[in-house]
Every structure is written in C-alpha cells, then in structure tokens.
Amino acid sequence: MGIVAMLGYTYDWMGFKLTRTTSLINVLNFGAIGDGSADDSQAFLKAWSATCGSTSNGPSMIIPGNKTFLVKQPVQFEGPCFSSSINVQVWGDIKAPDMMNFGDINSHTWLVFSKVDGLIVSGTGKIDGTGKSWWDSCPKETDCKKRPAALTFNRCNNLQLSGLTHVDSADNHISITNCEVATISSIHITAPKTSPNTDGIDINNSTRIQIHDSYIGTGDDCIAMTDGCKFINITGVNCGPGHGISIGSLGINGSRTTVEELHVNNCTFNGTQNGARIKTWQGGSGYAKIITFAEIILIETGNPILIDQYYCPHNTCKNQTSTLGISSVSFTGFRGTTNTVDAIQLKCNSKVPCTDIALNQINIMPAPDMKPGTIIQSTCINAHGTSNTSNNPKVTCLLQ
Incomplete structure (x- = not known):
C-alpha cells in the first residue's frame, strides 16, 4: 500500500473557517x-x-x-x-x-x-x-x-x-x-x-480546444485537425520543421467527415514543407467550413497556402468525382518568404468546387536561396472566391 500525503488548507466562506484536504x-x-x-x-x-x-x-x-x-x-x-x-x-x-x-x-x-x-x-x-x-x-x-x-x-x-x-x-x-x-x-x-x-x-x-504559445517541430504535421473537430482555436504556435498546420486529411476510404469553426492565428511557419493546408481525399463526403488562417509569418516555407481536394500521399488513388465541400475559408495577413514558386495553390474538385474563399493582406516573397528573379505565383482549379488586388502574389485565377 502506498503512502498518501494529505495537505490541509483553510479558507473563509461567509465568515466560517473551513478546511479542505488534498x-x-x-x-x-x-x-x-x-x-x-x-x-x-x-x-x-x-x-x-x-x-x-x-x-x-x-x-x-x-x-x-x-x-x-x-x-x-x-x-x-x-x-x-x-x-x-x-x-x-x-x-x-x-x-x-x-x-x-x-x-x-x-x-x-x-x-x-x-x-x-x-x-x-x-x-x-x-x-x-x-x-x-x-x-x-x-x-x-x-x-x-x-x-x-x-x-x-x-x-x-x-x-x-x-x-x-x-x-x-x-x-x-x-x-x-x-x-x-x-x-x-x-x-x-x-x-x-x-x-x-x-x-x-x-x-x-x-470541440472547443485551445492551443497557444507553444513550439512544435517534428517530421509531420505540427497540428492536424481531423473528423468531427469544431471550435478549435490555435494561436501563438511556432511550427517547424514539419508539414505545417493541417486540416485533414479528411474523407479517407469514402467516409463522411465534417469540420467547422477552425481558426489559426498569429502563428509562424519556419522551414516547414507546408504552411496552412486543407487536404481531402477523393470519394469522401461532408464538409469543411468556417475556417480562418490569419496573421501568419512565413520563413522559407513551402506551399504557404494550400487547399488540396486530390490528396493522395502515395499516388495510388483512382479518380473519383465525389469529395467534401470546402467553403467559407479565409487567408489573411500572410507575410514572409517561401521556397515554392506556386505559393498559393487552390486545387478543388470540378463537381464539388471550393466556394467563398477569401485572400487578403498577402505578401509572400521568394526565399533568399531561390534563383534571382524568381516570380512567386498562384494556381487555382475550380476555386471560387475573392482576392484583394494588393495581394502578392496576385490571385487572378479565382472564379466568381
């Protein structure tokens, strides 16, 4: 039988002196x-x-x-x-x-x-x-x-x-x-x-998970939010090395998946393979909605902004038309450097396109070790939304 120490303390409640033990x-x-x-x-x-x-x-x-x-x-x-x-x-x-x-x-x-x-x-x-x-x-x-x-x-x-x-x-x-x-x-x-x-x-x-003021550097996602996550708030996380902060992967093996109200703010991606990423498998169903990434610092970050509805890490997947719907996603206040030419990639499904995607206050520059004169670009496939004209790189490929 182990020894248990008992610590008593006294507090005042309505004039009475009460003692508790822990x-x-x-x-x-x-x-x-x-x-x-x-x-x-x-x-x-x-x-x-x-x-x-x-x-x-x-x-x-x-x-x-x-x-x-x-x-x-x-x-x-x-x-x-x-x-x-x-x-x-x-x-x-x-x-x-x-x-x-x-x-x-x-x-x-x-x-x-x-x-x-x-x-x-x-x-x-x-x-x-x-x-x-x-x-x-x-x-x-x-x-x-x-x-x-x-x-x-x-x-x-x-x-x-x-x-x-x-x-x-x-x-x-x-x-x-x-x-x-x-x-x-x-x-x-x-x-x-x-x-x-x-x-x-x-x-x-x-649901209702808060992560703040932490350092994470690993060989995979710093943080991954998957099926059934709601009202997640992540602030003040320094991420890197690793694969960034990810939503997903979602919809594997044809599953129905729902996530919503996921918010990432005031985080740094330092030398990560990806930055802010949403990844879904073909063949799934459900939705990912009301998602924000805001005030993000990039330090030689690969794929700073990435939505991928064709996620298939081992390249052995067959093409399917169904997938999760992605909507109401905003990327705001991204600044820093990338080592990826396509800094913004919004790759969405033709049957279930991404909708209400918003990009504002984006200023992403090439990393110092990239070839001089490299122009950072954006790519969209079946993505609908808006992008501020002052963004760098410009995102003119979004559909209305």
Whole structure:
C-alpha cells in the first residue's frame, strides 16, 4: 500500500473557517524507482488508482524531478475519478523503451488518459517516446506496423495540459480524441524532420480546444485537425520543421467527415514543407467550413497556402468525382518568404468546387536561396472566391 500525503488548507466562506484536504500521491511511494532502467509501469498504475479514487479535493499524482521513469508497458489511466479535479504533476522524465522492449508491440498507444474530467497535467518534465528504433524499422511510411502514439487523451472533458517537453514519439506525440473543452499551452514538441508520422498534436472528434504559445517541430504535421473537430482555436504556435498546420486529411476510404469553426492565428511557419493546408481525399463526403488562417509569418516555407481536394500521399488513388465541400475559408495577413514558386495553390474538385474563399493582406516573397528573379505565383482549379488586388502574389485565377 502506498503512502498518501494529505495537505490541509483553510479558507473563509461567509465568515466560517473551513478546511479542505488534498492528496499528494508520489509515484515513489508506490514502488517507482526512477533510475531509467527498472520498469515503473505498475507503480504508475498503482499511484493512479490512489489518485483517481481519492476522496480529497483535487488530488495530485506527483512524478518527481531529477529522475527518469522507464514505462515499458502501454498504460491506461482510466476514469471516471471521484474528484471533479485531478492533477498530474510531471517534474521528472517519463521514458519509453525501444521497440524491441516495448511491452505490447501491437499497441497503438503508450500513455493514455481515458474518461478523466477536470484533468490538469502540468510540470517541467519530459515525455520521451524513444521513437528511433520504430522509425528505423519502417522508414518509408508504407505497410508499416502501427506505431504507438506517446500521449493520448480520450473522452477527457475540461482538460488542461501545460509546460511539458515531448520528444521523439514513435508516432504522433499528443492525441486529443472525443474531448470537449481543452487548453494546451506552453508545451515544446520535437522530433527529427525526417521522422515519419510524428505529428505534434492530432485532434479528432473534439470541440472547443485551445492551443497557444507553444513550439512544435517534428517530421509531420505540427497540428492536424481531423473528423468531427469544431471550435478549435490555435494561436501563438511556432511550427517547424514539419508539414505545417493541417486540416485533414479528411474523407479517407469514402467516409463522411465534417469540420467547422477552425481558426489559426498569429502563428509562424519556419522551414516547414507546408504552411496552412486543407487536404481531402477523393470519394469522401461532408464538409469543411468556417475556417480562418490569419496573421501568419512565413520563413522559407513551402506551399504557404494550400487547399488540396486530390490528396493522395502515395499516388495510388483512382479518380473519383465525389469529395467534401470546402467553403467559407479565409487567408489573411500572410507575410514572409517561401521556397515554392506556386505559393498559393487552390486545387478543388470540378463537381464539388471550393466556394467563398477569401485572400487578403498577402505578401509572400521568394526565399533568399531561390534563383534571382524568381516570380512567386498562384494556381487555382475550380476555386471560387475573392482576392484583394494588393495581394502578392496576385490571385487572378479565382472564379466568381
């Protein structure tokens, strides 16, 4: 049985002095070693059981600093919990084993919080996915065994995540799925730009999510918003290297997909393969609408503005006439440099064209290492909308 520290505090309510207690539950008291060699998986689960079942106000599971906790098994931190507020304080490092020593080679996840409302995960510690052995086992991204995502939040409402460093996940670093109301702030995510499928943050079927004041540099999308996302706000994110901030991919395998009210503001794309991107597969249905990208700084960014309704990463797709409808999308205040001649690409479907596309205050220049005299251009296919005449490059290819 682990030791649980109880911390009492007193507050004044209508003249009465009331005392509450909160539990401080240190994983070391449940058998964790923290030497980077011993498997601390079971100790983490025991500490979580005590935290989740605590009847105190806002209990805290403590992962102390100056230690490295090896978690060799995929672990599920399950709710619902007794308290309406649950804290996980990460001051030390949590490290995954390499691929050969991972507890369940078929697991798609490593650390999962599920059905925990009022969860607050914070601290200055690091979550290290030890992804290199996974990437090396299948470097070309095709026909690969599904790699485990490092940190997943599923059905966690009123979530807060802040302060942590996330490195080298085997797959995506953070997954937000089926969540309502979450704030992610002041996090730092890194993986080599050549690492496959290492998205920074993936959001799926979630609503009212805020991400702000963070750095993400990986081998894939810095942030990807996929099916069922609504009311997502992203501000103050420095993205790069990586594939930019993406909506999609949407509509894979003929699926119906809907996303709306997705907003990206005051972000920087530094050396990314793409900037602001919407990508949909042929054959799907549904819609992507009410989307804004505004006040974007570009530093040698590839494909700064890209809508692609013909997304097919491995070039093995057959042509189909159906796809998602894309409408009410605005790109405003883009400024900086690109290493792509076609800086603005709006490639839409002839049967389901893009509508109500607006471009304003665009000033994109060639990157310094491009050939002198390079003229930056725009390309449109079946895209309807408006573009301010002062935009650079000019976008005269839009249909009315």
